[in-house]
Amino acid sequence: MTFHILISDPLSEEGIYPLRQAEGMNIVIETDLTPEQLAIRIGDFDALLVRSQTQVTRAIIEKGHNLKIIGRAGVGVDNIDLEAATEHGIIVVNAPDGNTNSAAEHTMAMLMSMARKIPQAFHALRNKNWDRKSFVGVELKNKTLGVIGLGRIGAEVAARAKGQRMNVMAYDPFLTAEKAEKLGIGFGTVEEVLKVADFITVHTPLLKETRHLINADAFAIMKDGVQIVNCARGGIIDENALYDAIQSKKVAGAALDVFEQEPLVDFRLLDLPEVVATPHLGASTIEAQESVAVDVSADVVSYFTTGTVRNSVNLPSVPKELMLKIEPYFDLAERLGAFLTDLAESAAEEVNIYYSGELAGMEVGPLTRNMLKGLLKRHLGERINVVNAWYWANQKGIVVNEHKSSVTRGFTSLITVEIKTANGVRTAAGTLLNGQGARIVKVDEYLVDVVPHGHLLFIRHNDRPGVIGRVGTLLGKEDVNIATMQVGRSNIGGEAIMMLSIDKYAKPGSLEQLKDLAEIQYVRAIDL
Numbered sequence: 001m002t003f004h005i006l007i008s009d010p011l012s013e014e015g016i017y018p019l020r021q022a023e024g025m026n027i028v029i030e031t032d033l034t035p036e037q038l039a040i041r042i043g044d045f046d047a048l049l050v051r052s053q054t055q056v057t058r059a060i061i062e063k064g065h066n067l068k069i070i071g072r073a074g075v076g077v078d079n080i081d082l083e084a085a086t087e088h089g090i091i092v093v094n095a096p097d098g099n100t101n102s103a104a105e106h107t108m109a110m111l112m113s114m115a116r117k118i119p120q121a122f123h124a125l126r127n128k129n130w131d132r133k134s135f136v137g138v139e140l141k142n143k144t145l146g147v148i149g150l151g152r153i154g155a156e157v158a159a160r161a162k163g164q165r166m167n168v169m170a171y172d173p174f175l176t177a178e179k180a181e182k183l184g185i186g187f188g189t190v191e192e193v194l195k196v197a198d199f200i201t202v203h204t205p206l207l208k209e210t211r212h213l214i215n216a217d218a219f220a221i222m223k224d225g226v227q228i229v230n231c232a233r234g235g236i237i238d239e240n241a242l243y244d245a246i247q248s249k250k251v252a253g254a255a256l257d258v259f260e261q262e263p264l265v266d267f268r269l270l271d272l273p274e275v276v277a278t279p280h281l282g283a284s285t286i287e288a289q290e291s292v293a294v295d296v297s298a299d300v301v302s303y304f305t306t307g308t309v310r311n312s313v314n315l316p317s318v319p320k321e322l323m324l325k326i327e328p329y330f331d332l333a334e335r336l337g338a339f340l341t342d343l344a345e346s347a348a349e350e351v352n353i354y355y356s357g358e359l360a361g362m363e364v365g366p367l368t369r370n371m372l373k374g375l376l377k378r379h380l381g382e383r384i385n386v387v388n389a390w391y392w393a394n395q396k397g398i399v400v401n402e403h404k405s406s407v408t409r410g411f412t413s414l415i416t417v418e419i420k421t422a423n424g425v426r427t428a429a430g431t432l433l434n435g436q437g438a439r440i441v442k443v444d445e446y447l448v449d450v451v452p453h454g455h456l457l458f459i460r461h462n463d464r465p466g467v468i469g470r471v472g473t474l475l476g477k478e479d480v481n482i483a484t485m486q487v488g489r490s491n492i493g494g495e496a497i498m499m500l501s502i503d504k505y506a507k508p509g510s511l512e513q514l515k516d517l518a519e520i521q522y523v524r525a526i527d528l
C-alpha cells in the first residue's frame with residue numbers, strides 16, 4: 001500500500017527522514033502552490049504537511065477526498081480549519097515542543113535589539129552614517145518584564161529574563177501562586193501585569209479571547225515609555241492601536257516577528273523608528289526546523305502504520321500505558337455500537353454507555369469514540385471515524401452519556417450500551433473473555449453468549465413448541481446454514497429471543513418469510 005504525502009511549505013530535509021525511511025510513502029514536495037492549485041492537487045493525497053504559510057481552509061479540506069492526516073511542523077494551528085478537519089475525520093497533528101527554544105531565543109534577541117536599537121543603528125551605519133547620538137538605549141537589568149501567556153515559550157522567556165536580572169510578572173489562566181513561586185516570578189491579572197511592566201512580551205495562541213488582547217484600552221493602562229514584543233501571533237496586538245500608541249509616545253519600542261496579515265502588506269508600522277521587525281523567523285533555526293519536521297513526520301508514519309499519533313490537536317492523546325489496557329476493547333466497543341444500530345428500528349436519540357469492572361478505573365473516552373463510530377457508520381457511512389464520531393453525534397443531536405461503576409458483574413470488565421430511539425430502548429453488553437476474545441453477553445434483558453462477528457439474526461418470538469424448528473427449516477430451504485443458536489426467555493410460554501449466527505447473508509426475502517412465521521414478533525439481520 002502506498003500513502004501519498006504532500007509537503008506544501010519548506011520543511012527540513014533532514015527532519016523528514018522518518019518519512020523517507022518508512023516503506024510505502026510517496027513524498028511530493030511542492031512549496032509554491034497557489035490556493036487554487038492546492039485545491040486541485042489535494043485530492044490525490046493521504047497526508048498534507050505544512051508550516052504556517054499554507055492556509056488549510058475548509059475549501060481545501062473539502063477537496064481533500066483522500067486526506068487522512070494534516071501535519072503542522074510547528075506549534076500554531078491557526079492556519080488550519082480545525083473544525084472542518086474534525087468534521088471530515090481528518091486528524092491534525094503538530095510539533096508542540098520542537099521550536100520552543102528557538103522561539104524563546106528569538107524573543108530575547110528581539111527584546112535586546114529593541115532596547116538597544118541595534119537594527120536601527122546598523123541601518124544607519126550601512127548608509128555610512130556614524131551616528132552615536134540617536135541610538136541611546138535602556139538596560140534590561142532591574143526592569144520588569146510582563147509575560148502574557150506563560151506556556152512553553154513564555155516560561156522559557158521568563159527564565160532567560162531572570163538571567164538578565166529582570167523582574168518577571170506573568171499572567172496565564174493556568175498560573176498558580178505555587179508555580180510562580182517555584183519559577184521565582186510574580187503573577188497577577190492581565191491588568192496588573194500591564195500596569196507594572198517596563199517591557200511586555202505576549203506568548204499566547206491567537207484565539208477569540210486573545211485577538212486584540214493588547215488594544216487601545218490596554219495601552220492606556222501601561223506605563224509611559226513601555227516597550228512591547230510579539231513573537232507569538234499577529235493579531236494578539238491590535239496593530240492600529242499600536243501605531244497610535246507609538247505616535248503618541250506612550251510606547252517607546254515595539255519588536256514584532258508576527259503580523260495580522262502575513263506576508264506583510266501594510267508596512268506603516270515599519271516606517272516608525274521605534275519598531276524593529278523580522279518576517280516570522282521565531283522558529284527559523286536549523287535545530288528547530290529539523291526537530292519539528294521529525295516530530296510530524298514520525299506521527300504521519302505512526303498513523304499510517306499503527307493508527308496512533310503522539311501530538312494530535314483534534315483528538316485527545318492517550319498515554320501508552322493506558323492505550324495498552326484499553327486498545328483490546330476498541331473493536332468490541334465499535335461492534336456494540338454497530339450491533340445496536342442494526343438491532344434498533346430507528347436511529348439513536350440518546351446513548352448511555354456504562355463501563356464496569358476494571359474499565360471503570362480508566363479514561364474511557366477513546367472507547368466511547370469507537371462505540372460512536374460503530375453506531376454512526378451504519379447511517380452516515382465510511383466517513384465516520386474516531387476523529388469525527390463525537391462531532392457527528394453532536395451534529396445529529398444525539399445525547400451521549402458515559403457512566404462508570406466498579407461493580408464487576410462477574411466479568412473483569414463489561415461495556416453496556418443502551419440506546420434510546422423513537423421506538424424504545426435497546427441494550428447490549430459485551431466483554432472480552434480471557435483467551436477467547438469478544439462476546440456479546442446480554443441483549444436487552446436476555447443473557448446470551450455471542451461472538452460479535454459475521455452474520456447474525458436476532459429473532460423475538462413467543463415461547464411455543466415448534467418455533468425454533470420452523471426457523472431452522474425455513475433457513476435450510478433458503479440454503480442458509482446456522483452456525484450457532486442461542487435461545488433465551490423471560491418465562492415458560494412468555495416472550496423469548498433467538499440469536500443465530502449464520503454462514504451467509506440472509507436475503508431480504510428470507511427475512512420477510514421468517515417474519516411471517518407463526519409466533520414470530522420481530523426479526524433483525526445484523527452484519528458485523
Ligand SMILES: NC(=O)c1ccc[n+]([C@@H]2O[C@H](COP(=O)([O-])OP(=O)(O)OC[C@H]3O[C@@H](n4cnc5c(N)ncnc54)[C@H](O)[C@@H]3O)[C@@H](O)[C@H]2O)c1
Pocket residue numbers: 075076077096099100103148149150151152153154171172173174203204205206209210231232233257258280281282283284
Ligand atoms: N514566532 C514564531 O515563529 C513562533 C514559534 C513558535 C511558537 N509561536 C507561537 O507562540 C505562541 C506560544 O507558543 P507555546 O508553544 O508557548 O504555546 P503553549 O500552548 O505552550 O502556551 C500558550 C499559553 O498561553 C496561555 N493562554 C491562553 N489564553 C490566554 C490568555 N487569554 N491570557 C494569557 N495567557 C493565555 C495558555 O494557558 C498557555 O499556557 C503560540 O501562539 C505559537 O503559535 C510562534
Ligand SMILES: O=C(O)[C@H](O)COP(=O)(O)O
Pocket residue numbers: 051052053073074075076077099280281282283284
Ligand atoms: O507556531 C509556530 O510554530 C511558529 O509560528 C512557526 O511557524 P513557521 O513554521 O511558519 O516558522
